[in-house]
Amino acid sequence: MDLPHIRKAKINYLLTQLNDGKRVTDQAIQSVLTEQEWQELAKEIDQWKIKCQPRAKPYGRMPSELERYADLIKAADCLFSRAKACRDKTYPRSVGFMLPPMHLRGLTAKELRYCEAENAYDDALEKLAEMLSDEPGLAIWLDRPARFGQNDGTVSANPDGVPRLITSRSVHARHYSPGKPTKSSLQKWALQSSLNRFDLFLSLEPPPIPQRYAAKVRRTPDLDDGW
Structure with a gap:
């Protein structure tokens, strides 16, 4: 090449x-x-x-409850990364004690890992909803609004859909305005x-002359050569 x-x-x-x-x-x-x-x-x-520029950080130390939430998100991110790296093979049915629930059987190992990651994100969002219900002021530590309604919700159980702390260095953190x-x-x-x-x-460059033909190509005569 x-x-x-x-x-x-x-x-x-x-x-x-x-x-x-x-x-x-x-x-x-x-x-x-x-x-x-x-x-x-x-x-x-x-x-x-x-x-x-990133949003200014609130004064004071981040509440410990949010540190727990950040740990849950980090664990879910790890599961999601493992799912992306997993080979897409059918789940081994021969190992009885490792079989997943009936509604998940037939999925590939990759799909099962994605389900695990989604469940982990759901657990983290459930924890966040409880914290914001008890103490709404914690929202200032999040990188985006967190609404959990079915119709107007702004969160979802995936790496880009979960709120993250404004101190997060994740590539999925939304530290900047949309657009x-x-x-x-x-x-x-x-x-x-x-x-x-x-x-x-x-596309504009002329195709090269094959090496085996290059020696056979004769120069085109012109008028100045005395032809």
Whole structure:
């Protein structure tokens, strides 16, 4: 594989990482962009840091009840990550004592792990609802409004749908106003733009002459050669 196509493969790999919600370092992004493309992205990131400042933290120490909630969310995140990494195989029916409940039989191991993660998120949300019912003021420590109604609810049992503490460093934390770009979205924009320009360049470039025919190609005579 030649160097241009290696660069294209690296860009596609980094885009896949970002689309999967994984963090990509600035060094990795810079290694596949041109100097001008990187300068444009660095400028956008600097402006993003200024405009999208995190919410100010409340004064005082975070209540211990919320620390318990944060632990439940962390445990659910671990289960969700294990589900994503799990191979999609049918549950082993031969091991009788390991069989899941009847309504879950027939699911793959991956699907079962997702069910475990969803149940863990549900337990965390139930705990949060109890805490906010007893002490509504705890909501100032959350990164988003937490409404639990069936029609107008703002929470759901998944990594992006559960409220997180404003001190959380999770990639799923919502520290910024809806509609504003995130650093990963700026990185994806820069990589996709570079990939589009790269594909356009390849489409305009004439196809190379196969090596075995290169020696047989004669130079086309022109008028200045005395023909």
